[in-house]
Amino acid sequence: MGMIDKLFGLLFGSGRNVVAETAEVFRVNAENEAERGLNLRSAALDQFGQEFRIVQRGWFDRLMDALNRIPRPAMALGTMGMFVAAMVDPVWFAARMAGIALVPEPLWWLLGAIVSFYFGARHQAKGQEFQREVAATIAAVPQVVRAVREVEAMRDISPRGAASPGAPGEDIADNPALADWRAGR
Structure with missing residues (x-):
């Protein structure tokens, strides 16, 4: 018993776990990794929250927001x-x-540049948002394919192990209604 105590004391004693510490050299500690991920996501959400928090804005900010909404309509x-x-x-x-x-033509060019930049920036932002949505949709494709395969696999399963009508091994003569139907086709 003393030898086993010494061995366990060597491996797990004094508040340390030599096996776990050695394994963490080769593989990331899943619990610590999850905690780091949680901290990262929490920090990102806090940053977004600070960016988009609602604050009392003055009359000038409200006026500028109103003026920015006028050109397109x-x-x-x-x-x-x-x-x-x-x-x-x-x-x-x-x-x-x-x-x-x-x-004069240069004034038309200037107007075209202003309108292009105004709408171009909005178009770029909407285009990037669209790309993100497409990427999310493409990322979901394997799950959809897996679900479709599972549903298609259900077609081959007959209820309670009974053979489906016309399946190999079933004699059509055993089913007069099916025999009449097949004869009529």
């Missing part, structure tokens, strides 16, 4: 308004379009 409604104006008063509309024709 204004351009869409303005374009539709031009069509309405062209139908209601074609002479008035023609005079305005003649004035627009006098705008």
